[in-house]
Amino acid sequence: MTAPYAILHFLVDGLCAFAMFGIFSVRENWYLNILLYNFCAFALQMPLGVVLDGLNRRKCLRKCGPAFGFALVGVLLTFLGAVTHPVILGIGNALFHLGGGVGTIHEDAAKGWRGRGLGVFVAPGALGLYLGTMLAKEEGIPMSALLISIGLVGVGCLGWCGQRIRSEIKKPAVAAENSPKKEGFFLLIGCLAVVILRSYIGMAVGFSWKRTVLAGTVAVLAVVLGKVAGGFAAAGIGIRRTVVLSLLLSALCFLFSENMVAGVLALFLFNMTMPITLYMLVRRLKGLTGFAFGLLTFGLFLGFLPTYLGLELPVDDRALGAVGSLLSLVILWLCVRRYDKE
Secondary structure, eight states, X not given: OHHHHHHHHHHHHHHHHHIIIIIGGGSTTHHHHHHHHHIXXXXXXXXXXXXXXXHHTOHHHHTTOHHHHHHHHHHHHHHHHHTSOHHHHHHHHHHHHHHHXXXXXXXXXXXXXXXXXXXXXXXXXXXXXXXXXXXXXXXXXXXXXXXXXXHHHHHHHHHHHHHHHHHHTTSOOOOOOOOXXXXXXXXXXXXXXXXXXXXXXXXXXXXXTTTSHHHHHHHHHHHHHHHHHHHHHHHHHOHHHHHHHHHHHHHHHHHTTTSHHHHHHHHHHHGGGHHHHHHHHHHHSTTOHHHHHHHHHHHHHHHHHHHHTTOOOSSOHHHHHHHHHHHHHHHHHHHHHHHHHO
16 A cells, blocks of 8 residues: 555645645744744644554454544645634644555555565655645636546545455454553654754755755756665665664765755765654564654654744855764764664
């Protein structure tokens, strides 16, 4: 189900961006609305993840696919929110991400992909956000036509997922495992810190060459492909090697990021650790998959706040990117060492 969930991720995030920057941007309280949307879309995933974990532990509900139910309701609320209010839009976004994310995590584990599926699911969201924002700036695009187009593709993807869920009903459910409370606490804090850093660097660091539509498209594709590549690299050459190589080279490329090639490589390499942090955390917090996913999205919200509040560090963007990469490397190195021991 990872492929249709990834397509839906692209569509949901694209619709959210189109609604926020095209429809709601001209309404009153825009500054407050963007905060409310981001809070609902990212911060709410943590408590909602706890609810989803509880539903997954109930044998009577597990076969019905609670994750798919979250994704389905999330898509519906996203459509409703696009024409009503940013809060509803954000809640829909949160429910879909949780449902699709947890569903992908379960499939990744069941098929032995070792984290490859996580990057595939998460990566299209960045492309959806970019294209949705670009469409919002274009005049003459009717909302009804956009909703119908997205709806047709979305219904097809959800129908395919639903068919897969029904085919699993006859199979025995696998009980969720609960890890000890103290196990993985250091890993939890470390992964959360890295996600906050990644979110903040992504928001704060700019590039002088990123002034055209082509350059912006290349930059967002570097982010998307970096997230996908990170999962495959970690499964292929190991988490430790992927972390060290990607973040060391990222720091170097950030120092020369006024050059477009170096800047694009910096974005690609810096985002390779995204599926790694999620994979390590869900592997240690077994039975708490929804909470783990929601915790890291809460980190995205925390990383967004400094830029939203206008808090800027008096540091050159190149140095900020390089320092962020090296600090992420140190934290993840310590996390990987703890991960290997447990």
